[in-house]
Amino acid sequence: MSEYFTKNDIYDKNGTLLLSKGQKMTDAIIAKLKSLGSYKPEELINSDDKQRVVLTPISKAFGARMNIRNDRILEQPNKVLSTIIFESKTKPWWIYVNALANYVDWLYTHSIDVAMISLMMAVELGYRDDELLNIGLGAFLHDVGKLLVPKPIIQKPGPLTEIEMVYMRQHCELGMSSLEPFNLPKECTDIILQHHERLDGSGYPKALKGDEICRNARIVMIADAVDAITSGRPYKQPQEMEVAVKILRNDEEKYHQELITLLEKIL
Numbered sequence: 001m002s003e004y005f006t007k008n009d010i011y012d013k014n015g016t017l018l019l020s021k022g023q024k025m026t027d028a029i030i031a032k033l034k035s036l037g038s039y040k041p042e043e044l045i046n047s048d049d050k051q052r053v054v055l056t057p058i059s060k061a062f063g064a065r066m067n068i069r070n071d072r073i074l075e076q077p078n079k080v081l082s083t084i085i086f087e088s089k090t091k092p093w094w095i096y097v098n099a100l101a102n103y104v105d106w107l108y109t110h111s112i113d114v115a116m117i118s119l120m121m122a123v124e125l126g127y128r129d130d131e132l133l134n135i136g137l138g139a140f141l142h143d144v145g146k147l148l149v150p151k152p153i154i155q156k157p158g159p160l161t162e163i164e165m166v167y168m169r170q171h172c173e174l175g176m177s178s179l180e181p182f183n184l185p186k187e188c189t190d191i192i193l194q195h196h197e198r199l200d201g202s203g204y205p206k207a208l209k210g211d212e213i214c215r216n217a218r219i220v221m222i223a224d225a226v227d228a229i230t231s232g233r234p235y236k237q238p239q240e241m242e243v244a245v246k247i248l249r250n251d252e253e254k255y256h257q258e259l260i261t262l263l264e265k266i267l
Contacts, residue, residue, distance in 0.1 A: 073120060073266060074116070074120070076119070076123050076132075077115075077116050077119035077120050077123060077136075078116070080119055080129075080132045080133060080136050081112070081115050081116060081119060081136055081140065083133070084115075084133065084136050084137050084140060085097070085140075088137075091182070092181075092182055093141070093179060093182050093184075096141065096144045096147065096178065096179070097140075097141075099147050100143070100144065100147065103146070103147055103151070103154075104151060104154055104155055106231065106232075106233065107143060107146060107154075109231075110143065110227055110228070110231065111139075111140050111141070111142070111143055112140070113223075113227045113231070114139050114140075114142060114143075114220065114223045114224050114227050115136050115139040115140040115223075117139075117222075117223035117226060117227060117263070118135055118136065118139040118216075118219050118220050118223040119132060119135065119136050119139070120263075120266050121219050121222075121223070121259065121262055121263060121266065122135050122136075122219060124262055124265070124266055125219075125262070131187070134185050134187035134188050134216070135187065135188075135191065135216045135219065135220070137184070137188050138184075138187065138188035138189070138190070138191030138192060138216060138220065139191060139220045139223060141175070141179065141184075141188070141192060142175070142191055142192055142195050142220060142224065143171065143175065144174075144175040144178055144179060144192065145170070145171030145172055145173065145174035145175030145176070145178065145192070146171045146175075147178075148170075148171070148174045148178070149167055149168055149170070149171050149174075150167065153167055153168060154168075155234045156234065156235060157234045157235045158235055159235075169196070169204045169205060170205075172192065172193050172194070172195065172196055172204065172205050173193065173205050175192045175193075176189055176192050176193045179192065187214075187216055190214040190216060190217055191214070191216050191217050191220050193205070193206075193217075194206075194208065194213050194214060194217035194221075195217050195220045195221050195224055196221065196224075197212075197213045197217060197221065198221070198251075198253075198254040198255070199213065199218070199253060199254055199255065199256065200253040200254055202254060203221075203254075218255075218256045218259060219259060221255065222248065222255055222256070222259055222260060222263060225244070225247075225248060225255070226241070226244045226245075226248070226263070229243065229244035229247060230243075230244050241267060245260060245263070245264060248260050
């Protein structure tokens with residue numbers, strides 16, 4: 001007998017998230033949704049199809065924005081990220097994934113996009129399956145610490161003050177400490193802690209330099225920067241991919257230039 005899962009996020013009439021996309025349905029959940037007037041059978045998918053469709057809307061939007069014309073480039077990253085998301089639903093850190101989807105409107109999509117870009121680069125670098133899962137999970141959770149940064153700071157439509165910047169720069173260590181009880185692999189947690197470090201030592205929180213920064217974080221810092229530049233935010237308009245690459249090229253002392261070349265090759 002087939003199991004059924006939610007095709008999309010399900011909200012109540014007040015806009016509160018009731019179930020995330022991909023959630024397994026049970027009789028009790030269906031009964032609860034019916035009592036709330038939020039049950040729509042057409043919003044369910046068969047278990048045979050769930051892996052295929054769970055990330056399709058995000059992938060198409062991502063591919064279009066990144067000018068990715070060959071969908072095959074997204075296939076393996078999509079598969080890995082889909083696996084990470086579904087497996088996370090049974091893990092204690094799922095509460096943070098749900099929170100990412102509800103804290104500010106762009107944070108969850110940013111997490112997905114950074115994971116996708118990072119995985120695309122890792123696939124091209126020949127990462128093994130276990131290595132792909134580690135970098136994918138670390139990239140997906142890289143901004144968990146922002147859940148502890150006040151919303152007015154994250155959503156501020158202008159430059160941050162010095163005090164606000166202090167709060168913002170704490171998110172790497174806050175994310176690390178939030179996930180510490182779950183004993184994630186070091187390959188994941190190093191990403192969360194180091195994705196704002198820079199090769200010249202100008203980053204934070206530890207001002208690490210060069211090889212002091214792990215390879216995964218060197219990949220994710222590029223993915224994070226590229227997605228931030230090419231996405232809209234309350235304080236800025238999105239830029240084209242070519243502009244993002246040029247900005248990172250001009251900051252040649254901060255980013256691994258061979259990895260930027262790799263990203264250009266993929267795109």
